[in-house]
Amino acid sequence: MPGMLHARIIRPPSYGSRLIRFNEAALRSKFPAIQKVVVDGSLIGIITKDEYTAVKIQQNGSEFGEWEEKTPMMPESPERLQEYLRKLPAKTQEVKKVGTIDFSSQADSTIHSASFYKPYIMHGAIGPSCSIAIYKDSRLEIWSHSQGIYPLRTSISKMIGVPEEKIHVTGVPGSGCYGHNGADDVSAEAAILAMAMPGVPIRLQWSRADEHAWEPYGSAMIMDVQAKLNSKGMITDWKYELWSDTHGTRPGGSAENLLPAMYIQKAMTGKPAGFSGGAYRNSEPYYKITNLQVDMHFFNGPLRVSSLRSLGAYGNVFAIESFMDELAEKAGKDPFSFRIMHLEDKRAIAVLSRLKILMDKHGIKPATGIAFSRYKNTASYCAVGVQAALGKSGEILIEKMFSVIDAGEAINT
Known part of the structure; x- marks a missing residue:
């Protein structure tokens, strides 16, 4: 686009970090070609004429900020992570109950149990997310590869306080995925930067590090299964317990589901709203079992999560x-x-x-x-x-x- 400028976001060290101070003067001294520095709460955006300069600033920008860092949000090893997730406060929901399960030992029966685990999984998009925005004549124009431009418009409207009728989002081809990647987040960030520098198109390109570290992952899941077999090898009793976070936090008209909403001055700190039912998709076996019980334990996990292909069905079927x-x-x-x-x-x-x-x-x-x-x-x-x-x-x-x-x-x- 004519006159288009390039932008990057200087990320905090971790999810819970908060900006104490940012030395803009020192940054401008080292990178005099900067067109604009946007600091909104703990969100730091830089705008330049050429993309290479924006990349170099993003790579070095953290040294100009002082952050209040939180303790590590999760254990490093998969084994310790499973233990950690099991101990998180959880809301329990009965998904399915048929008959009355009985696992008391009987002479002609066999009782067997096992535990399964699905780790957090990133979408791993080949092409990182990107968006262009321009704020001109009190109207905000956004070009986005979001999978839902109308819910995105509503969410951005609530986040920045611009009426929906003053926001126009155009869907364009871009890096996609089976699920929810960073497309909505980069568009929301581009909107904030465009509002801070009216009249010119701002192109915000996420790096691969941005995409893989800050996208919403597919939730980790723990599945405990127990069953009883009779003397003929038929399953008479089945108990299934599942631990998982939500599997759907697309914008959906909720501003708190957008990444920058966590960091702007008027931060929206509530847990992102989502489709919790996706966690227990396919958790009820399709097989005929006389006595069956399926229970779901929803936890609020340490990582940002949303939709990954088939939601909870992937882990449950496995x-x-x-x-x-x-x-x-x-x-x-x-x-x-x-x-x-x-x-x-x-x-x-x-x-x-x-x-x-x-x-x-x-x-x-x-x-x-x-x-x-x-x-x-x-x-x-x-x-x-x-x-x-x-x-x-x-x-x-x-x-x-x-x-x-x-x-x-x-x-x-």
Whole structure:
């Protein structure tokens, strides 16, 4: 754009850090080409004519600020993190209850339990987020690769106090992801900088470090499962407990869901609003079990989190299907037969049966793994199989993969 300037954000050392003072004079002395320095609470933005200068300032900018730093927000090792998450205050919700579970020991029964863990996962966008904004004639124009420009407009309006009808957000192609990356946040930051320097377009480009450190991650999850088998190898009792943070904090019209809202002078410090139900998606097994209980424990975790592909279904299906394999071994059944004997849905049985035919046809060796799921327990059916091996250095090698899907009839409308 004609006259466009380039911007970067000088980030705090950690989420909870707060700016005590910033030496703008010293920064300008070292980088005289700076066009504008914006300090709003603990948010520091710099605007320059060329992008290279903006990058150099961002790389060195932290030395000009003094921050009140918080203690580390989370343990460093995965093992200690799991312990830490279990001890966080949690709000418990009963997701599903059928019959009455009974895990008292009986002569003809087998009780088995296991615990599974999904770590925090970043989206890892190949292209970092970017946005352009201009504030002119009391109107704010923003170009964004957000997945929801109207909710973003509402959120930005609440954050900066500009009426929605004075904000226009244009959706443009940009770095995307299956879930929620930094697209909304960079647009909100660009809006703040544009308001501070009216009349010229401001392009704010996140670095890869910005994207990977400050984007909302997919929440860590802990899944504890316990089941009882009778003498015929049937599951009679099932208990599933899940610990997780929310899995959806897109802007949704809530200013506190935007990253800069945490740091501006009029900071919005409430926990970001989100879709909590996504955490227990697919936590209820699709298998027929007489006595079943599923409980959800919502915690407020140490990292910023939001939507990652399939929300909680990713961790829940992994835990349930891994546990089904363990139960099949305890029952002395092959994984296919064990799953099918617990299914009533003919379409579910069909995808598993077809998968077995495919794998038998290709002469699959014993080192195999299978899994089944119906997304949200209401949508498409999928059964997958993998033949794997251990390499000479102990690495896992994927040799063959199979998938059978029933998505229903596809209608071109």
